[in-house]
Amino acid sequence: MSAEFQHGWYIGNICVSILYGKSIPYLSELKAAVLTRTGHAIGMELVIYGVSMRTLFRRKTQHRSKKDMFFVVFSTILLLCCTINLASDCFFGEEWWIVNGGSEQWFADNVSAWYQTWASAVNVLVQLLADGFLIYRCFVLWDSYLVVPLPCLVWLACLGIGITTLYYSGSPGGDDFAGLALQTSTAYLACTMAINFSMTALIVARILYFARTTGRMLANGSTRQYFGVIAMVVESAALYTVFSLMYLITFAIGSDLSALFMSFYAMFTVISPQLIIMRVVTGSAWSRTTHNDLATISFADHPVSTNVTSGSRTLNNTGHIAMSQTSFREGSVGDMTFETKHAKGSAFDVV
Template sequence: MADSLAVFQNAFYIGNNFNAILYGVELVLYFMTIRVILSRKRKHAPTDKYFLLFSTVLLLLNTVFVATEAVFGEEMWIVNANYPGGMDAYLGDFASVWYQTFGTASSIVLNLCSDGLLIYRCYVVWNDLRVIAFPVLMYFASFSLGIAQLVDSGRPNSNYFAGLAQKLGIAYTSTIISLEIIVTALICARIYWMGRRYGQAMGNEVGRAYTSAAAIIVESMLLSTLTGIAYLITFARSDEVEIFFLSIYVMSTCIAPQLVVLRVVAGRAWTREKTSMIQSKLEFTDGSRTQIGGGQTTTNEKSHHDLVTTRSRSSSNDIEEVGAV
């Protein structure tokens, strides 16, 4: 057996084991989300049904991917252990078997669902359609490339990691990862900037609620973006461990959006209303500072400071609703 295929086979085996572990994490997050949605103590929102359906679709797509990878490994290493030419020959002959193509399709749709939510969350944080115009164009481009890669990799005797399928895969993955990097950077920058400004206006302790590491990592789906970069590098270089990073990346495209959904239904994520509320508070505070600096009398300056201080204290109750992590 060639050394390159030996490394690939080991990476495939380890990737399947990580799939099983991370699938357990996804199940826990999914049922936590269901419990929050069905809780009687919680005020139900109109979007609950959407997020319930979205979470279920994520889980089903992820289940298809994990199952097909596990079945192919079983067929290659156990059921057909005596296949002429060994496991490497089996891999070459059956890499495009129908259920593997089905698993590839599920991973592409899962990725598109994840990035669709990521773009939507970017719009929520920025509250401006102009910000997501370019990411939406990239999203449709990645959709087209993903379909092209799926069609070519599903042809008889084709291979996801070789030939035209690989070239299309590199183009698709580069587009989708570039999209994730751009949108993740936009979300991280926005949260950090608004948190800093709000902290300057209302106090550093208040601002830290918006700039915590957990809030930024979860809201921006940073986990998915980082694992995607690792996968893209190994895939483009045709490294033997590419299959391992593919498994981790696909699983993260399910876990990362599920974390966002869990925060949303729990009332701890950013919403358009909360973004507008923070913007309004910042505008109010900036306007107050302008009036104070414009030469008001000492009495007016003191009363205005008292008003800002009162609003600052009352905003402490809003912190738990707006961005607490």
């Protein structure tokens, strides 16, 4: 392997180690900052996981739903898979550079070692979980089953191609960067990229649509958590999509930079779903009722005026509806006033 490939692999491992976490001396301050009071970097992955678990386990047992327990299991699986992948890459790098002096022959002989195959299997599992979760989040925002069937079919194709890729890359003499393993890996990455890009585009489009129809009616900043740039990047798993695209391009053209982007791609396959889960458990993420809730808030906070035939109807902030000289085809209705009570559960009183 070229020096550029080895540099990319080394820098990628270092960056992944930083993103994963270096030490956790103060678990009680996970939510406060990425740096602890001792100055040691915790790492994005461990911070996100810690905040999510702390939020979930602070709830009383009787208040935890099945969805909460799903998030606990799902997040823990992602963390364990990330840990296995990082440990495998670090051990492989140590054997390659320190023990064997960066020998190209050693790399060719051991790239399909059992622990590397194990790490590859873990990566496939994480990617399938992340893609499935992204499909689910797209369904939540659109609240329609029409966005589900085609991505699910592509997901099933990813499952089959991923197993085939593991077979070829894990066989004796197999290499992800050559032969049939290279071809199947490219097909696999293309399928996952299709899911990532389409789901990200649909989620961003949905959020922008809501921002135009609802967000502009609320000027008090209450929609920032739903329509802000950070919210859009996290909800759409944009970082996961960006790094998967960069890795696919460099891998397909045979660039040695693929070793660098491979590390970021593998890491953000874990971090992006974890970010979404953290927003969900802390109550900042989109749900299937968010749009209706925002519409209700905007209706309550702003006067609404509509014209009906030749008359007018006005709802003001005091809860009064005034109708004057309103015509309904043949005949007319005189001046009427409807008064609403602000008490919960009250109906309209006709005066």
